[in-house]
Amino acid sequence: MPHQAEIIAVGTELLLGNIANTNAQFLSQLLASAGVNVLYHTAVGDNPQRLRQAVEIARGRCDLLVFTGGLGPTYDDMTKETVAGVFGLALEYHPEVMEEIQQYFDRVFHRPMPACNRQQAMLPQGCTVLHNPVGTAPGCMFTAGGVTAVLLPGVPHECRYLTEHAVLPWLRGQSGGVIRSRDLHVFGLTEPQVQELLGDLMDSAQNPSLAPYAKPGEVMLRLTAKGGSDDDCQERMAPLFRDVRSRLGNYLYGVDVSSLEEVVLTRLRQQGLTLSTAESCTGGLIAKRLTDVAGASAAFLGGVVSYTNGVKAGVLGVPRDLLDRYGAVSAPVARAMAEGVRRLTGSDLSVSVTGLAGPDGDDRGNPVGTVYLGLSLPGETLVRRLALGGDRPRIRLLAASSALDIIRRHLCDLPIEQE
């Protein structure tokens, strides 16, 4: 199997800084999980001559070249022609691919396919087509002169889909053994705090290995083992997994899950409970994240975005005198918001957020980052005060995640720090 990879992203928008090269990041993670060493990332613009030179350099130092971008239908998409050209391959027309693309337009876009999309059915001679059910740009791969070239679309979700469904299975087929990994998701600890807790294991562990991935507002740890079989890998991982889990304690919110919101919704469904939200400074972010998960309506009834005092009082029934006496960013208002939305929607549980996301503090001397969370349950309402750091988007993200985490802690009978 190939062992040394270079990821080559094609697109002038990268060189102008319009987008970050996130494809290179998750491709690196996925290739590492399949036992491939990524030695270089390269980004080059929509320029055939410079791309050609980059391919020449790459095939001289790596045996797996993974390209992203430039598979689209427009004039500046020239990755296929250029890469195939370097390897002395012509492009040929694939009618079955054309058929798929036309069907995608009918099925998904509900409009006829523009003529320019025809060039997406032109692929290098003798390549393996990577059929793309989530977009119009098929990927492809071929091996020539001991070097394998994989061409993937630049649209992140299409790139990820083809990598997971076509490239990784192929790599695993090439490799002698199998590689398995487990993702441990942590909320409530910073990356340095996780380093302190687990640094010795990260440094020492080889197989299985333990690596941290900082994600917005949380930390993800990946445990990876190589072995002769799935069971072998699981056995290798078990002791380290137990050790890491016990060190992380209840900051570990899930293993091999996709998000905190997914964990909360799963717990709610398991316990047959419903949830509603009352959001001020997060402005709908909690509800948005819950409804990112398909099937959320089984447990999430809905909520109120009470961005102004008028809506807090008029819709949620927060008493005017509480707003006047304590201000909108206060424990009593967080409590009344949570109780109000639970009453309004008839949900079993509700969560509320009121705080200062910035740029400015309030006229009562509360600094930016001051946030109150309310969790209303049958019989009681808990309130928690947070002092969050960072800019407006980070404060909103952490406030929303903290609200989801307080629900998780309640559903798992874990301690909840209070005012």
Place this chain on the structure above:
Amino acid sequence: MPHQAEIIAVGTELLLGNIANTNAQFLSQLLASAGVNVLYHTAVGDNPQRLRQAVEIARGRCDLLVFTGGLGPTYDDMTKETVAGVFGLALEYHPEVMEEIQQYFDRVFHRPMPACNRQQAMLPQGCTVLHNPVGTAPGCMFTAGGVTAVLLPGVPHECRYLTEHAVLPWLRGQSGGVIRSRDLHVFGLTEPQVQELLGDLMDSAQNPSLAPYAKPGEVMLRLTAKGGSDDDCQERMAPLFRDVRSRLGNYLYGVDVSSLEEVVLTRLRQQGLTLSTAESCTGGLIAKRLTDVAGASAAFLGGVVSYTNGVKAGVLGVPRDLLDRYGAVSAPVARAMAEGVRRLTGSDLSVSVTGLAGPDGDDRGNPVGTVYLGLSLPGETLVRRLALGGDRPRIRLLAASSALDIIRRHLCDLPIEQE
């Protein structure tokens, strides 16, 4: 001045996908704003031999090499030695820099400087020191053989600080002229459609140039001119700007704005109007996007996320018989949701969204992507039906953007397509 740049990020954590190369993104933006063309991004691990080869390649194709990372005090930080070595320069000790680093430890970390940090005061012979008041790693720059090398720390805020405070001022000092650009934001046309409208201009225009950037759910066009002065650039851009604007018509929602939500909020404030939202399939995304904008509360009062029929009826007052007769995804329910939230919040305008984001259609034969928008105004309520393509996140994004766009169209007295 240097004209062709390569950004070289050094760090194995990039190749493992532990972090995204965000330094390359903002360095690209900042360099472009100073008139430097960035031709390549390269990422390489903490490996002297591979870094040396990367530097050899880069200095053969660019005259400005900007390095980030590997300036720290630990054994695997070897950017300075390696890069200086390729240019035949030794490192020399800078006592004044050592002084600064020790003071930083006293002032910020309140502890004595570890011995290993001494190597941070070793810099290439004859370089310009880029003093770093926001961290311990000083940057540096030198020119040798017609190539300028700039070495910056990998910590993003330190990298950005030195770029803005040292590198850009130097570049602007070098440059002859100025560069100006205008960003035209388009909603309602796909990138291929924009291509068909403007392709001839994109191909022919040189100075000013015209380039498209696909953003999630919309298209952005950047017009860029180089000239002797700001006025000169504006004059060069004017005719092409007028031509592009007239071809885009009312799909052009803003020029040099940050988002559709910002445009809507600005218009609302200018006209002294307030807005509320009633969201079903978008689940809070519209409210979230509006409140991403600081100061949104001047025009956005809040809204209701009515993810279930119970909340549509109980909170928004959608008549049960409408829900039973037409189903939640229907024009009458979109109308009643918009009117309900406007009544509830007392806002001047309100917008509603009800639809099927997928993965499944409904039991009335509505396919995934069916979305109804309601816009309630004093005296009338408009309803629009959309048939959106793509996966769940894309349908939610386009539904939210379409709702924002229908408000914009109303506020600008533009035609609104209706049921």
